Amino acid sequence: MIAQNFDYAAPGNLQEALSLLGNENAKVLAGGMSLIPLMKLRLASPEQLVDLGRIKELNYIKEDAGVLRIGATTTHFQIESSPVVRSRCPLLAEAASYIGDLQVRNMGTIGGSIAHADPAADYPASLFALEAKVSLVNAKGKRELPVADFFVDTFTTALEPGEIIREVIVPVEEQSTGTSYQKMLQPASGFAIVGVAARIRKSGGKIAMTRVGVTGLSGTPYRAANVEKAIEGTAGTADDIRKAVADIAKGLDPNSDLHASAAYRTQMARVYATRALTVAISRAS
Amino acid sequence: MKINGSYSVPAPAQRAYTLLQDPVILAKCMPGTDHLDRVAENEYDMKMKVIIASMGGLFSGKVRLADQNPPDSFKLIVEGSGKIGFLKGEGLLNLMAQGETTEVKYEGDVQVGGTIASVGQRLLDTTAKMIIKKFFQKFAEAAKG
Numbered sequence: 001m002i003a004q005n006f007d008y009a010a011p012g013n014l015q016e017a018l019s020l021l022g023n024e025n026a027k028v029l030a031g032g033m034s035l036i037p038l039m040k041l042r043l044a045s046p047e048q049l050v051d052l053g054r055i056k057e058l059n060y061i062k063e064d065a066g067v068l069r070i071g072a073t074t075t076h077f078q079i080e081s082s083p084v085v086r087s088r089c090p091l092l093a094e095a096a097s098y099i100g101d102l103q104v105r106n107m108g109t110i111g112g113s114i115a116h117a118d119p120a121a122d123y124p125a126s127l128f129a130l131e132a133k134v135s136l137v138n139a140k141g142k143r144e145l146p147v148a149d150f151f152v153d154t155f156t157t158a159l160e161p162g163e164i165i166r167e168v169i170v171p172v173e174e175q176s177t178g179t180s181y182q183k184m185l186q187p188a189s190g191f192a193i194v195g196v197a198a199r200i201r202k203s204g205g206k207i208a209m210t211r212v213g214v215t216g217l218s219g220t221p222y223r224a225a226n227v228e229k230a231i232e233g234t235a236g237t238a239d240d241i242r243k244a245v246a247d248i249a250k251g252l253d254p255n256s257d258l259h260a261s262a263a264y265r266t267q268m269a270r271v272y273a274t275r276a277l278t279v280a281i282s283r284a285s
Numbered sequence: 286m287k288i289n290g291s292y293s294v295p296a297p298a299q300r301a302y303t304l305l306q307d308p309v310i311l312a313k314c315m316p317g318t319d320h321l322d323r324v325a326e327n328e329y330d331m332k333m334k335v336i337i338a339s340m341g342g343l344f345s346g347k348v349r350l351a352d353q354n355p356p357d358s359f360k361l362i363v364e365g366s367g368k369i370g371f372l373k374g375e376g377l378l379n380l381m382a383q384g385e386t387t388e389v390k391y392e393g394d395v396q397v398g399g400t401i402a403s404v405g406q407r408l409l410d411t412t413a414k415m416i417i418k419k420f421f422q423k424f425a426e427a428a429k430g
Contacts, residue, residue, distance in 0.1 A: 027339060035339060041400055043369045044339040116338060119411050153418075154411045155338035191407070219411045253290070257410050 003039035007048040014057055014166075018139045020050045021162045028052060028164055030073055030112030033104050058111070058166070061085060066172050068092075072111025072165040077102070079110060088172045091179035091197060095126040098183050100190040111165040114150070117157045117220075118191070119255065124151060124221030125197040126181055128213030132170045138163040154219040177201050178284025182276040184216075184268050186259050192216040193260050194269045198276035200236070200284040207236045207281070217269045218252045226250055227273060236281040245273040286397065288376070288413055291390040292421040296428035298382035301389065302356035304428055305378065311348070314423040316416055321348060333365065337412055340401070342368050356380060361393075370399025389421070 011017040020026055027046035029035060030053075038044040052058055052073050060071040061082050068089050070079065079085050079096040086093045099105055099113070099122050113123055114134065126132075127147045134150045136143050139162060150158050159165070173179065183195035194216040201209040210231045212224040230244035248269050254262040294301045304310045308321040308329055317336075321329035327350040335341045346365025353359045358379045365372055376393025397409055 038338070038340055041404055043341075043400060043405070045342070045368075046339065118338070120407070154415045155408075156415070186407075189407070219414055253414065255411050258406050 001040050001042060003036075004042060004045040006039075006046055008051065009048065010051040010054045012054050014055055014137070017050055017052060017055060017164065018137070018162070020048075021164065022139065023048060024161055026050050028112075028115065030115065030165075031075065031107050031109040033100065033108035033112065034116045034118065035112075052109075052111075052164070060167075063088060063172065068170050068172060070110055070168045070170070072167060073109045074111075076100075076105035076108050076110065076113075080105060089130070089170045090173065091126045091130060091181060091199060092123075092170055094179070095122050095181045095195075095197060098122050098181060098185070098195075104190070110168055114168070115157060115159060115165055117151055117153075117155050119154050119219050119221070120186075120191040120193070120195075120216045121221075122181070122183065122192055122195055122215065125192075125195045125213040125215040127168070127170070128221055128223045129179075129197040129199050129211040130170045130213075131211065132168055134168055135166045136163050137166040142166060144169070148223070151220050173199075174201070176285045178280040178282065180276045180279035180283065182272045182279070184272055194265055194272050196269065196273040196276040198273070198280040200277070200280040202236075202281075202284045205235060207232050207234055210277075212248075212273065212277070214248065214269060214273070217249060217254050217265055219255065222252075224248050224273070231277065236277070238278070241274050241277045241281075245270045245277070248273050286395050286409055286413065287393070288374075288395055288417070289390075289392040290414075290417065291388055292425070293383075294387045294389055294421070294425055294428050295385070296387060297385060298380050298387045299356045301387040301428060302359075302380055304424070305380075305389075306350060306353070306359070310424070310427050313427060314420050316419050327351065327353075331365070335416070337415075338408075340369060340405075352377075356382075366399075370397060370401035372397045391417070 025047035029049040029051040058071045058073040062069045076096040076099045132147045178200045181197045184193045197213040199211040210228040212227045215221040234240035249266040254266050256262040312318045312321045317334040329348045333344045344365045344367035349362040351360040361376045374395035379390040381388040
């Protein structure tokens with residue numbers, strides 16, 4: 001189908017974009033890999049699109065005092081192929097490489113993806129494991145939120161009307177940290193049925209730090225704190241991992257759809273968490 | 286699509302039951318709904334504006350209450366349609382008194398049709414859960430004050 005008529009604006013700088021977004025019926029276009037299909041199906045019919053694609057000041061990857069700052073319109077392919085991201089924050093580059101297909105990765109952007117907040121998107125697992133921050137900006141000023149406060153619910157973020165994502169901030173990883181993102185994908189859409197990101201630091205033969213982020217299993221991505229606690233302090237053997245991942249869905253209401261029932265999804269979360277932890281442990285030194 | 290779950294409401298059973306039958310309270314708790322228009326005994330017209338992930342818009346339909354058995358249970362029948370699809374659902378709500386609070390258990394079956402059902406299967410379950418959660422969060426607030 002063809003989308004309903006809409007106005008289109010492609011501002012050249014951030015200020016102009018923010019003033020256009022003063023119109024409450026305007027919608028941000030940041031790659032369009034989710035929004036355009038929805039418009040073509042006429043599931044979404046915004047009156048005006050504000051395309052961020054020409055705003056150069058939103059497309060960057062910068063290293064800055066122990067963190068990487070990634071501009072909102074940086075594409076998945078730029079993240080996946082960036083030497084800086086690959087060496088300084090390999091988990092994010094790995095997650096980006098798993099998104100959709102090459103065409104989607106060439107067009108889709110990190111800001112667009114997290115603003116959409118699809119519960120099966122790939123980035124959130126890594127962003128939770130990385131304890132990333134999201135920087136937001138509106139006409140009046142800017143604010144910075146931990147990723148756990150940014151993702152509010154299914155398809156719901158802390159973004160206010162008139163506000164856009166400026167950048168995503170992830171830590172520069174210590175070289176000794178081991179990370180891995182493992183995903184069970186739905187073959188038609190490429191979305192995660194479940195996806196698990198793990199970060200591991202070792203010290204004296206024991207696991208000193210663990211971070212586990214999960215996507216696809218419940219309505220919002222989350223950090224599996226109980227799995228993290230169960231692994232820390234152990235030697236990280238196969239048996240330690242098996243015990244730790246048993247409760248990955250504890251206290252959650254797992255998603256169920258035609259691709260995977262709640263019980264199957266939960267079991268797959270355990271399997272993919274086991275893989276992610278095993279690889280992360282083997283990569284940590 | 287089957288839906289079920291339970292929420293704890295900070296009010297005794299009799300009060301929780303009365304509030305759940307009150308069109309003013311229901312309208313306040315249903316996301317994107319301003320008011321319910323009474324068309325017959327226990328039957329209301331509703332207009333709901335929901336936008337999730339930029340999908341949605343205006344839905345219009347009916348809410349009906351049936352099989353009332355105060356303060357233990359009643360049936361809620363909802364029908365609505367909008368540009369992106371329609372839904373028809375029936376749910377049984379069971380209230381269990383637990384002193385000053387009430388456990389509200391719901392169990393129902395919802396049929397969704399139209400474009401959203403043919404292309405959005407993956408989204409229906411999580412979205413339905415979110416809307417129900419929002420309803421009960423607002424309802425818990427309403428029941429408190």
